[in-house]
Amino acid sequence: MIKKLSVRIMTMDDVPHIVNYWQSATKDELLRMGAFKEKVPSQRAMTSFLEAQVLLADMNKESFCTIWELEGKPVGHCNVNTISLGKQASMHLHVWEVLERNKGYGVQFVKLSLNYFFKQLNLQKVISEPYALNDAPNKTLQKVGFSFVKEYITIPGSLNFEQPVKQWSLSKATFLKNML
Numbered sequence: 574m575i576k577k578l579s580v581r582i583m584t585m586d587d588v589p590h591i592v593n594y595w596q597s598a599t600k601d602e603l604l605r606m607g608a609f610k611e612k613v614p615s616q617r618a619m620t621s622f623l624e625a626q627v628l629l630a631d632m633n634k635e636s637f638c639t640i641w642e643l644e645g646k647p648v649g650h651c652n653v654n655t656i657s658l659g660k661q662a663s664m665h666l667h668v669w670e671v672l673e674r675n676k677g678y679g680v681q682f683v684k685l686s687l688n689y690f691f692k693q694l695n696l697q698k699v700i701s702e703p704y705a706l707n708d709a710p711n712k713t714l715q716k717v718g719f720s721f722v723k724e725y726i727t728i729p730g731s732l733n734f735e736q737p738v739k740q741w742s743l744s745k746a747t748f749l750k751n752m753l
Contacts, residue, residue, distance in 0.1 A: 576644055578678060580685035582693075583638040583650065588623045590647050591638070592616055594669045607704030608732040631693045632658055639686040641668070641678075648673050651686040653699065661698040662690065666710055679713040684752070687717070691745045698744050702729050705737035714741040718751045 583591075596619070600610045614622070626634050638652035648670040653662035666683055668674045690696055703710035705724055715721070719741035728735050 576678075578681050578685070579642045579645070580639045580651075580682060580689070581642065582689065583623075583627060583640050583652075585624060585627050587638075587640050587647060587650070588620055588627065590640075590669065591623060591650055592619045594650075594667065595619060603732075605704075605707055607707065607729070607734065607736045607738075609734055612732045637662070637690065637694060639689050641682040641686075643670075643673060643678065648678075649682065651683060653690050653694070653696075656694060656696075659695045659697065661700060662694060662696055664690070664699045664701040666701070666703075666713065675709065679709070680716045683713060683717045687743070687748055691748060696745060698742060701741045702727075702738040703741075704729075704733075705739045711739050711741075714743075717743070718747060719743040720747075 595613050596616050598613070603610050603613070626636050626638065631637060634656070636652050636654045637656065638650055640647050641649040641651065649668040651664065651666045653664050656662040666679060668679060687699060690699055701710070701714055701719065703714070705711070720743065722740040722742050724737055724739050726735060726737055729738050
């Protein structure tokens with residue numbers, strides 16, 4: 574049976590889902606993503622930040638987030654941060670529902686999210702740097718059409734420890750060409 578996938582911009586109703594995803598993640602789940610449990614912000618801090626982002630105009634957001642829905646039910650999110658309007662941003666992808674992981678949905682979800690990122694923020698390029706040891710996002714990015722740039726050691730974000738990351742890049746022109 575083919576399931577209906579859809580993507581939309583995050584609303585206030587989605588904030589608890591994202592907060593719960595991070596707050597309920599086990600130490601082992603976070604380590605697989607390259608993150609430390611101790612670095613996850615408090616529920617209050619995370620809620621406050623996300624609610625503020627929802628209220629801002631797209632061009633003023635620090636983090637622009639899409640929600641992934643499977644048969645109308647939210648199952649994950651994709652966001653960009655480190656946004657340079659009209660230029661580039663860094664993308665992150667997360668499937669919240671364990672039972673919906675590794676089923677190939679991520680490729681379509683990312684493609685649908687990229688439509689929003691390129692259009693709403695007028696981006697020319699999207700970069701993604703997942704933990705090199707986390708195969709799922711790396712395989713997804715390759716299947717979407719991202720180009721592998723390099724692997725290097727860094728601390729990629731506020732939740733992360735020093736780790737090898739694989740840097741992937743996708744230009745708006747390549748995305749649009751691949752979508753035809």
